[in-house]
Amino acid sequence: MAALGIAIGGGNWFSALALGVTLLKCLLIPTYHSTDFEVHRNWLAITHSLPISQWYYEATSEWTLDYPPFFAWFEYALSHVAKYFDQEMLNVHNLNYSSSRTLLFQRFSVIFTDALFVYAVHECCKCIDGKKAGKELTEKPKFILSVLLLWNFGLLIVDHIHFQYNGFLSGLMLLSIARFFQKRHMEGAFLFAVLLHFKHIYLYVAPAYGVYLLRSYCFTANKPDGSIRWNSFSFVRLISLGLIVFLVSAVSLGPFLALNQLPQVFSRLFPFKRGLCHAYWAPNFWALYSALDKVLSVIGMPSVFCLWFKPQGPRGFLRCLILCALSSFMFGWHVHEKAILLAVLPMSLLSVGKAVDASIFLILTTTGHYSLFPLLFTAPELPIKILLMLLFTIYSISSLKTLFRKEKPLFNWMETFYLLGLGPLEVFCEFVFPFTSWNLKYPFVPLLLTSVYCAVGITYAWFKLYVSVLTGPPVGKTKKH
Template sequence: MAGFGIVTGADNWFSALALGVTLLKCLLIPTYHSTDFEVHRNWLAITHSLPISQWYYEATSEWTLDYPPFFAWFEYVLSHVAKYFDPEMLNVHNLNYSSSRTLLFQRFSVIFTDVLFVYAVHECCKCIDGKKAGKELTEKPKFILSVLLLWNFGLLIVDHIHFQYNGFLFGLMLLSIARLFQKRHMEGAFLFAVLLHFKHIYLYVAPAYGVYLLRSYCFTANKPDGSIRWNSFNFIRVISLGLVVFLVSALSLGPFLALNQLPQVFSRLFPFKRGLCHAYWAPNFWALYNALDKVLSVIGLKWKLLDPGKIPKASMTSGLVQQFQHTVLPSVTPLATLICTLIAILPSIFCLWFKPQGARGFLRCLILCALSSFMFGWHVHEKAILLAILPMSLLSVGKAGDASIFLILTTTGHYSLFPLLFTAPELPIKILLMLLFTIYSISSLKTLFRKEKPLFNWMETFYLLGLGPLEVCCEFVFPFTSWKLKYPFIPLLLTSVYCAVGITYAWFKLYVSVLTDPPVGKTKKQ
């Protein structure tokens, strides 16, 4: 009866949306899963059957534990439920073990932990005041936002088909953002610190958190022109913030410090031995750089400017090998990417410091940090684009300009996830879900901002429509051509370069809008 009550209550749309997507996730159980499934099974086994001192040393499987300690503890907790499903999956030596009960347990563990994500979305919807619009439920910003987050295409396919635990991690992040919006800064900081010890990829957005908390929480007042009032510095706040972060870190890393294993843990967390780009180039700046290098080398060979003997062989099959050697342009080192990333992040940080615009400004800075590190980072995964897409959803229902950037970023970012699912039975699913999300997001935001200028100019429309023919070429036409054997990497290359253009454009546009936006104080006066 209680269930009926929830479903039929007056304000029931949120639970219906959440329940609906949960059921869809359950339907995705029998779909293909990647090696990440085995990775997480192995971690369950490691944490369950070995003492802590061996967690970061165990190397029976090639998928060693390379997430921070909280995630290891998370797997430890899960493993105590897993043993009731199938104890065999908890054996470290049972490599590639996947019984039907293991599958059920692992899939349901992702679905179940997503409860945190649902709660976080609920909190976000409460604190985001989007544009005021019509009375119709489907035109309310809150409704649109919760669909954009709960039914996010990327999260669905990465977590529930490809298999990963991003749902609850993003839940933590959205929850901490929501707390900052609600002015509960300490809670936000605490949640983010916890998140960092779950998965260290969130370090990319840490600068935004640090600077925002320092500027808008530790300094309690501004001068009338918006610049900083140095004497308003609040020592107690700084110390309590520091204490929270320190305590969380101590809880996480303390045991390993006591065991004298910190260097080993860090060497697992930050493997710099991998190449600049993943096997499939994430659609970022380096994808464009590699493509340019490729074009130049082809031109060079044609015009006899390059010596064919000197060209490294690997570059001819680029996209399939981990190491990509540049032929014309200089090779890129990890240090170079780090410097590029820092330079890309800096302006947004400055903006956050000198032009504080409250929590909204922080959110923009966070997105820019995530996007910039995606653009210039070392060995970036295409999945990392979700780090920018999900927070960007919060902005999209507020302003028409942001909505337009969001739509370009999301559509191209999601399309760039397509190569993750390459098996035939999943082809219809990814196309249908992508269409579902894209049509919904574009149409609903267009309806929301119908009184303002159109969201896209002709160039952007043309670019987005181009994704359709691209998909047809890559997955329906190309496999039947004779090039399939000779140049198998072409679809991946085309996809990543095409998407890189869109994402770079969105990054640039967002940067311009952040830098040119007048500070809050001035807009109020006008």
Template sequence: MAAHISQGWSWFLALACGVSFLKCLLINSYHSTDFEVHRNWLAITHSLPVSKWYYEATSEWTLDYPPLFAWFEFGLSHIAKYFDPQMLVVQNLNYASPATVLFQRLSVIVTDLIFIYAVKECCKCVREDKGKDLLGKPSFILATLLLWNFGLLIVDHIHFQYNGFLFGILLLSAARHFQNRHLEGALLFSVLLNLKHIYLYIAPAYGIFLLRCYCFTHSNADGSVQWRSFSIFRLVALGVIVLSTFALSFLPFILLGQVPQVLSRLFPFKRGLCHAYWAPNIWALYNIADKALSMLGLKLGLLDQTKFTKASMTGGLVQEFQHSVLPSVSPVVTLVCTLLSILPVLFCMWRRPNGARGFLRCMVICALGSFMFGWHVHEKAILMAILPFSLLAVESKEDARTFLILSTTGHFSLLPLLFTAQELPIKIIIMLLFTVFSFSSLNKLFSKSGCLLNPVECVYLLGLVPLEIICEFVYPLTRWQLTLPFIPLLLTSVYCALGVVYCFIRLYMSVFTSLRTGSKAKSQ
């Protein structure tokens, strides 16, 4: 029996080893300022007492992740000292010795073992067709889409971050809900929130799902649910898990009276509406509409040119600016817009949960809604929607269609993160390989006779090719490169934002269709 299982999962081991080998080849590639961010956090947690962690400001890259991630860095620092103790000196700003680079790269690769395990657990949750060959199996396609995800590869293993093990915890939590191990899933998500607070974006999906499907209802094997009396015991159990996790995480800072200081680091609302490089969301479209209206107003003489600073008109993506024509957006406005964007799917999940798959769809929409309407959204946050959506894409033709558009545009929007010449062929080749596999495998799975996408969608995605040529090869040769360097980023963000908005609408249509179909079936 063990030999049979081992043989059955040998392909998974090959995929995991292959991508790990690729990560090792990327060790000496370009790394961003995030590399220095995490080196500084290693130094802070290793060299200073806990009472100074969230006050230390020698570097501009201050500690701004939740306490559990600080303890994670603390643990890594005790291994790092055997590679190069100088990396743990707070005053050694921008320190990047070969040993430091090797350690930090290896730390990301090793912690990705959590992600690999989580992917294996997710593969057990998809519906399989035993008659298909390996390349046509949903589990094989899913494993490849996750393990070889283009976004994770370039963000973690070139640009440099620790998203892999964090997404591993998220996917493992989702898998536990598929397996009806809800308390374990809740515990994993609570731990995740205390590692990186960006996952608060999808916390409403967890809250509604656990309340509806764990405290109020019982999930059947077919994904349907049955109402039953409310279980106060289950609610208390969930509350104990969540509160105890947060209490253990924040306990040292509660005792030190530093919780307000920690929270001020976690939620720095003084930052602008958009990150320096606009994420492809609603605010990118809003910003470009404001610039277009201001330019039109100046041309027609409707606006006073003396009221516009040069930065607001040509600074584009490189600094904060006030909107010139449209109303400026405050953090409260983005919060309201975000809540309004996710409330319908939360309501639909409450009315018709549709088991763990309904929860997963709700999670993706919450992630995408927060990405589209949130305050100071980073472009990398699109991965929070793409990765969980992979599980749905291998089980539904309509989801596969939406996934292909979201994955392609979302990943394309990450390309400007790697702006050095030596990484240009690497990012293009890896994205091409991942995109070709995504299209070919999902088309084979659902649409043997043709393409999953309609002609308009195909034309839109093909438009990414000339866009990349213009941004990477044509525009740098023009005289505008010196005066308007932000134009390639602007074009990328705005063009990709159209695809992201379209996918958000399609996802909501699938939710409403499911709800309407369920209501008709119930009435019959």
């Protein structure tokens, strides 16, 4: 940990971390990219070449525009820079178009917009409770958190190899969380409202935002036992919050309301016709599955009740937000493996506060990150993903163990055995199975094994987090933040 001490001792360690990861992102520019690269190129072309009235109707490509209007305007803004790199990428009919200039523009657009993520991480680090025992001990949790967020393995491979803009969007979410810690509730609410109109997947965590703001902002006083003083409710604050949501929504959806296109926009954002269970009420296996799925999909709601009846300040809100995100990942339909980042990134903030949270974080992030391996299936990326994950995982475990060295071990024997099992699993999937006779007949086996094995770890982390929320400190005994 000598390097940690040197870094902390310097005055610019955060800038060094941010610059270092930016250089790494630049090195990843030539790597493989997925169909998401073409998706966003097509969206650049749609928003640049067509009038707004056609954005959500255009269907030349199968990758139609299906993000909320703010993201469409984001692509529109980027397109006016893209035209100076390669005008051909902005032609709607140039399907699957790619050139070296197009590649450079789109890669650098992700790197450039990550500046918001870097700023959000910096603001989150200010919210960490430092120990009053010297500068190094005070700064250590902040340094660890900065590494866990800025150098997050999942974010690196999903955004800068696979290709997406999760860093920019996660920056908005982390910044809104930081504003709640800083008691700047209106700013936090505004940022989250904006985020919802960039990507509607964040609706999953909206209950945590709504209950927390109602409980901790609209009610201005508590009784000594922690319960609400009902006569302290501020209608002015409630109206202010409602006005923020209304104005942001009006700016986002207003033009499409004026064009009488809201139904079309919503049909793109929420394609319910793609549902798995077409015969929903037929008395078959899928009816049983659907009923169970509906029950499990709302199981995260008790955490919202805990946020109301057992308030624990911004940390309680953060814990509830993570549980909402993880529950939606666990029990939702058509869930992408990349959605695990919605829980992993905010969980990083809790990991430097308590040993039990650090343990949950390490299980969740290690398993969740490994589940992303199948996204990068080409040979040149194999050593890259293995090396980057090993470095991130080793640092995460060693740094958090050092931070909580005076407490009980972060893992029990069962958890240790499970995490070590990821090694043999990777060896089998990447280096053994491809050379067996089963590879041609059952090519899906590595994906199946990875999915099932990782599901066990993520479910276990979800359960531990859920228990920690339900068994949290009673009302009246919470710490003030």
